Amino acid sequence: MLQAFVSEGIKPFVDGVVTFGAGHFYISQSDKGGLVFGGDIDGYNSYAQRGNLPVVEDVLEGGMALMPRIGRVRLLRSWGGIMDMSMDGSPIIDRTPIDGLYFNGGWCYGGFKATPASGLCFAHLLARDEPHEVAKAYRLDRFRTGHMIDEKGMGNQPNLH
């Protein structure tokens, strides 16, 4: 579960997307003036399409650490969406054991940003039936063979990635 937030509309303030890696916070501003921001995942299995308050607090603290001047802006709305977390935090782009069925998923919370590149790699796989050079490691059987792409070395718990 990943929550996102929108504030009331304010004058132009952020003219790009700002990400704060150390505090886990990102923010941009919509054309209507609302600040759009989010941060960490809730970190437990959920189909409820809403998150819980501890992560709301965590995200807002990250925002205040990065941009204290947004502290008096009021929140307009928030929502939560399901994240397709994989066991090693990396995606899968591969054939499946079913002939003719291909899989592109497990993008965790990075899928939206990665869509152009993952689409190119997936199209390459579909067209040639062999993986694109940069997506070779995103195999479905990497968990079985022990070739996990565990970038942070956190192990096999989806909520740790």
Added chain:
Amino acid sequence: MRIHCPYCGERGNDEFSYLGDASVVRPDASAPNAEDAFYAFAYERRNVAGPTQELWYHAAGCHAWLVVTRNTRTHEISDVKPAQDVALARQSPVSSAS
């Protein structure tokens, strides 16, 4: 979401850390199918949409591992038991089942 710890009472979920599915059991390493069994143990989960039993750890409280029955559609928690009790109950009557 608040979890009723059997030792500490009802607490916010930020006091707990999450491990996941409580139904998986560590396989017998000497069994002939141990490789497949350990693969399933480490990586295969059912991702239940509905009531499910999960392991939560009361990290900012009594440090007990708990088996929490939680509905993943609604976040409703219907039952919390000490994981130790669940493990002992699982062991005693059917220890020769496998």
